[in-house]
Amino acid sequence: MAFHQLLIRDEQSVRFITINREEKLNALNQTILAELHGALTKALADSQVRGIVLTGAGEKAFVAGADIAEFAAFDAAQGQRLASDGHRNVFDLIHHAGKPILAAINGYALGGGLELALACHLRIAVPNARLGLPEVTLGLIPGYGGTQRLTQLVGRGRALELILTADMITAERALEYGLVNAVVDQPVLLQKALEILQTIASRSPNAVAAAIRAVNAGLDPSKNGFEVEIEEFSKCFGTADFAEGVSAFLAKRKPNF
Ligand code: COA
Numbered sequence: 001m002a003f004h005q006l007l008i009r010d011e012q013s014v015r016f017i018t019i020n021r022e023e024k025l026n027a028l029n030q031t032i033l034a035e036l037h038g039a040l041t042k043a044l045a046d047s048q049v050r051g052i053v054l055t056g057a058g059e060k061a062f063v064a065g066a067d068i069a070e071f072a073a074f075d076a077a078q079g080q081r082l083a084s085d086g087h088r089n090v091f092d093l094i095h096h097a098g099k100p101i102l103a104a105i106n107g108y109a110l111g112g113g114l115e116l117a118l119a120c121h122l123r124i125a126v127p128n129a130r131l132g133l134p135e136v137t138l139g140l141i142p143g144y145g146g147t148q149r150l151t152q153l154v155g156r157g158r159a160l161e162l163i164l165t166a167d168m169i170t171a172e173r174a175l176e177y178g179l180v181n182a183v184v185d186q187p188v189l190l191q192k193a194l195e196i197l198q199t200i201a202s203r204s205p206n207a208v209a210a211a212i213r214a215v216n217a218g219l220d221p222s223k224n225g226f227e228v229e230i231e232e233f234s235k236c237f238g239t240a241d242f243a244e245g246v247s248a249f250l251a252k253r254k255p256n257f
Contacts (some may be wrong), residue, residue, distance in 0.1 A: 006039055017054050055104040063108075106189055114150075126185065127183055130171075211232075
């Protein structure tokens with residue numbers, strides 16, 4: 001699949017996927033969503049790739065939302081399809097990925113852009129980033145998981161404050177809310193993203209995937225997170241990663257996963 005609105009490169013074992021539609025502040029149109037599905041599926045199937053960074057082109061925006069012009073004339077049935085296709089093809093794919101996906105928020109992360117970051121496992125942001133869910137200004141509500149994932153991350157009170165006021169918050173406030181993991185200066189944003197994912201890449205990939213599944217299960221009302229944790233924990237014992245991790249520890253050497 002050729003990508004027209006994404007830039008893709010690898011550094012060490014990390015794949016960088018950059019949404020490249022700077023003139024529209026990287027707003028998510030249908031082409032970008034389809035390309036993200038393709039690029040993520042490919043990265044997740046590639047055993048050389050141990051982590052993925054999502055970011056936006058330029059210094060102004062990560063993603064300023066779903067493309068408003070594209071859905072301006074939609075009716076309820078089209079809106080339903082827009083949201084459910086997006087969930088299935090991109091947002092849930094990220095949420096359930098067995099490799100860590102980190103959002104490097106290089107500017108505005110609004111609406112679908114913040115929801116994209118929320119679906120990721122980790123988020124870091126530059127100091128001048130602005131984060132928000134402005135959908136109610138358009139007569140909409142967040143439709144790519146924002147009402148659920150923001151609430152899970154920052155709690156009901158803060159989520160409702162952000163969703164109902166539609167106000168943007170600074171990166172500093174987002175850090176205080178636990179909405180981002182770190183705030184780092186623009187020139188070192190991608191370096192920091194690489195460092196975090198390289199640290200994770202040095203750990204057991206099997207255990208990393210199992211940990212994501214167990215944490216996600218606790219947020220899924222149809223699952224018992226504790227049961228899933230026991231199951232995932234026990235399955236680790238039969239793996240080559242477990243044999244390597246434990247023998248490396250006992251031999252006082254670094255594991256090689
Ligand atoms: N969908 C479609 N186009 C968008 C967009 C979006 N979500 N966000 C920005 N753009 C486009 C603008 O229409 C403009 O295009 P143009 O140059 O052809 O007119 C271009 O990107 C630059 O944006 P502009 O609004 O001129 O930049 P700004 O610095 O004045 O304002 C924002 C920046 C982020 C505050 C403003 O673009 C904005 O409010 N965007 C929409 C955010 C939103 O509501 N997102 C949720 C969607 S559900």
